[in-house]
Amino acid sequence: MKSIAYICMFLMPCFVANAQSNQKSEESPSDLFNNFQHFTTSRPNVDSAFYCASRLASNPKYVSLLRDLLHNAFAQRFKWPDKADSLDAALLQERKADRILGQKVLARIMQDTAGLLIETVHPIILLTEVQDNNTDPATLKKLTDEFIKTEIEERDIYKNRSGRYGLMISRIIEKQPELRSVNEKLMALITADLAKNQINAADASAGSRADKRAWYRYQYAYTQYAQAEKTADIEKRKNISKQLSNLARI
Structure with a gap:
């Protein structure tokens, strides 16, 4: 009987290890997606969030889901209102806490040895650095040049x-006269790319292609509105409005 007990004690760690291994292998992409959001919101845990993201990145089938997670859900915490005083104090503190947690997750991802995760979050990291240095023209110039070179030109x-x-x-950066x-240059490159890559409705089926079409249309419309706001030329504004009307019919 003692020998049986010893055998059971010896095998128990193996059973536990196998159970944990099976649990990891059985994690679905939706589990990883949802768990990442839990670990970056209601149950903050940087290492666990990184684990979920790295697991998604490890499977080529889930890369598009990973990008959707990081750029459509996670990145929202870095979208701050133009006027911080438009938020009440409690909500402002919550936003700040979310952003700090997000930066910790980004820092953990940058320690990864796989290139895909780092490549995916690189534009977000540059954005946060621009935000953190928003009153330093020299640093902003350096960061924007890097962003154009690594994320926009021929990309x-x-x-x-x-x-x-x-x-x-x-x-x-438009608030800094010396960075005009x-x-x-940044706006011209982005606007040209958005205009060139508009997708007709007939060419966009349901799913990712339709999402891509909507993204290009929305971003391009924003550039045109931004341009219209900066001009006092009535005729130019009319031409921009006409372009937007034509875009709506594509």
Whole structure:
């Protein structure tokens, strides 16, 4: 009887290890997606959030889901209102806490040895650095130049939503008169790419293609509204409105 007990005690760790291994292998992509959101909201845990993201990144089938998670859900915490005083104190503190947690998750991802995760969050990291240095023209110039080179010029600005982050960066640096030139370059590159890659409704089926079409249309419409706001030329405003009307019919 004692020998049987000893055998059971010896095998128990193996059973536990196998159970944990099976549990990991049985995690569905939706489990990882949802758990990441839990670990970055209601149950903050940087390492657990990283684990979920890295598991999604490890399977080529789940890369699009990973990008959707990071750029459509997670990145919302870095979208701050233009006027912080428009929020009540409690909500403002909550936003700040969310952003701090998000930056800790980004820092953990940057320690990863796999390139995919780092590539995916790179535009978000540059955005946060621009936000943190919003009153330093020299640093903003350096960061914006890096963003243009690594995320915009001859790049797919949809894959990691770099076009959207670039527009957010533009709203920050446009407040610095000495950065007018680099801001105009950034906006020109993004606007040209958005205009060139518009997708007709007939070419967009349900699913990811339709989502991509909607993204390009929304971002391009934003660039046109931003342009209209900055001009006092009535005829130019009319032309922009006409372009937007034509876009609505595509």
